[in-house]
Amino acid sequence: MKDRYEDALENLNLVYRLKEQAEAARYQSELMLRGVRAVLDADSPDDLYQRMFSNFHDIVPYNICLILEQSEPGFMLCSSSTRQDIVGTRWAVGDMLRKVIGGKTIAMYNAPLHPQWCSVPLPDACQIKSLLFSPFLFKNDMAIIVFAHQQLGFYTQQHIQIATRYREFTEQTLLSVNARLQALESAQLKRDKARVEQSLIDSEKMASVGLLAAGVAHEINNPVGFISSNIEYLKQSVPTLAGFFHQLEGLFAASNDAERLRGLAACQQCYETEQIAGLITDIEDICNESDEGLQRVADITTSLKSFTRADPKTNDPFCVNQTINDTLPLVNPELKHHVKVNVSLNEVPTVLGSSRKLSQVLINLLVNAGQAIHSHGEINLSTDCHIDADGRKWVVITVADNGCGISQHAVDKIFQPFFTTKPVGQGTGLGLYISLAIMKSMGGDIQVVSRMNQGTTFSLFLPDEPSRLAQSGAS
Structure with a gap:
């Protein structure tokens, strides 16, 4: 027990x-x-x-x-x-x-x-x-x-x-x-990387403005020059028209038939001597020409202002074709003397991102294409829509030139920072690196195909708005 x-x-x-x-x-x-x-x-x-x-x-x-x-x-x-x-x-x-x-x-x-x-x-x-x-x-x-x-x-x-x-x-x-x-360090590094990339984007944007400045200034000076000449011609035409109107006033003031006949003869002589009909036609042409010149200046300054303005938002829906139309006036002065730009814009859906940043990418690609064409050549700029195997819809922008091409060795490195095939002092080597970063930030990508002495084709891919929203939700 x-x-x-x-x-x-x-x-x-x-x-x-x-x-x-x-x-x-x-x-x-x-x-x-x-x-x-x-x-x-x-x-x-x-x-x-x-x-x-x-x-x-x-x-x-x-x-x-x-x-x-x-x-x-x-x-x-x-x-x-x-x-x-x-x-x-x-x-x-x-x-x-x-x-x-x-x-x-x-x-x-x-x-x-x-x-x-x-x-x-x-x-x-x-x-x-x-x-x-x-x-x-x-x-x-x-x-x-x-x-x-x-x-x-x-x-x-x-x-x-x-x-x-x-x-x-x-x-x-x-x-x-x-x-x-x-x-925490990784998150801070991401924030620092984003700030550095934005700084590089802004710097490259200003470099693009500097590169295009001479051509843009020339493109603005041309219409300003002939508008100034037109105004001078109008000033010289005013006395002639004033004399003709004075003869008409005398005709209107005549009190009898004899005075009317003399006034009518004087008006007829002035009309023929001063070629009033031709003068009026010239004035109409001058006004139309000046209006077109002012519209050209307005298009260029509007595009330049839109390009250089800071982005208040970077994920808004926008039309790719409209961005291309807004960008072309900025690069045309740089290209028009030796390059023909063929534009074929098909109907494409809206995309999400920054229109101004896409404009920066396009300026970089178009200027590069122009520099690759040493004498006379063509650039084909087109938009289209592509649906991948997963059913996602992509807007494709193609920039193809018939310039000197890029070697395969350079193609493999072309998107690396500070890599450039241009002579010293003529390129920072950041343009394509920043362009790729911009496209990636909008859920897109860049592909390049080049053949030596035949030309280069850059293809920009951007998901349409629904695909981008689904892409953001998945990530």
């Missing part, structure tokens, strides 16, 4: 111990999950470290907490801490830290009296009396978490056991911190 009672008591104690272990394991798991979740929700490095140290405080209380990582032979470096002035301090690896690196958790119950206290680079103002050093594995190397408290003898054997038991929690938390830091 006594033996059975002792066995039952022992089994009961075993059950209690198992229950305590299970509860401790459950608490540890909950703490680990809560800590990792908190770390992964951080939106900045400062918030990240604050959450990390808050998690550690749930395990071992402290006034100051810090992480030591391996840095150089004989020293460890404080990589993060609850006190910013401690970050970056070098800790000499003496006997005590060697033991910790070897896997042992150590406490300083009365830190100022410990033989190794002199090697602890904590400011006196911290007034630290107790320290707890616990090792853990981080980045495939041993690191140390240090808990510091201002109360003498605060850290006991119980804290050593807790720190040892929660070593896995420390390692998982630091892994989560490292993963989140990389994610």
Whole structure:
């Protein structure tokens, strides 16, 4: 009977111990999950470290907490801490830290009296009396978490056991911190990359304006010149017309038939002598010619203004054909003397993106095509619609020239930044790189086919509005 009672008591104690272990394991798991979740929700490095140290405080209380990582032979470096002035301090690896690196958790119950206290680079103002050093594995190397408290003898054997038991929690938390830091750095890199690309796009746009400026100025000066000549001709014609009107006024003022006959004869003579009929025809032609010239100036300045204006939005629906029609007045002055531009615009659906950025791509391709034609040649500019195997509809813009072509070696590198086949000083090597970046930003792409001494064809692909919306939703 006594033996059975002792066995039952022992089994009961075993059950209690198992229950305590299970509860401790459950608490540890909950703490680990809560800590990792908190770390992964951080939106900045400062918030990240604050959450990390808050998690550690749930395990071992402290006034100051810090992480030591391996840095150089004989020293460890404080990589993060609850006190910013401690970050970056070098800790000499003496006997005590060697033991910790070897896997042992150590406490300083009365830190100022410990033989190794002199090697602890904590400011006196911290007034630290107790320290707890616990090792853990981080980045495939041993690191140390240090808990510091201002109360003498605060850290006991119980804290050593807790720190040892929660070593896995420390390692998982630091892994989560490292993963989140990389994610935040990646997001920052993406933002920085977007800013740099936008800066390059703006710079290349201004370079295009500079390249086209001379031709645009000439194209504006021509109509301005003949409009000025026309106005001068009109000024010279005014006295002649005024004299003829004076003769008419005399005819209208005649009071008898004799005066009317004399006035009519004078009007007839002036009409024939001054060639009034021809003068009126000339004035009509001059007005029409001036109107056409002013419209040309208006088209060029409108296109130039539209091209150089900053984009308030970059994901609006627009018509590709209209963008091409708005762009051509800017490049025609550069091309018209040696290149014939054949335009064939078929009906195509609207696309989403930036009309001005597409205009920048077209200017770059058309100017490049013109420069590839050394004497006289043609550029064929067309639009069409293509449906791929997945049923997605694409607007295709084709720019084909019959110039000198591009070697296969150059074609393989043509979209790399700073690569150019032009002589030094005549090209930045960023035009096609930026053009591809613009097309990618609108969900599209660029393809190129070239044959030496036969010509080059660039094909721009843009998804139509529904396909782009579906594409954005999927991503």
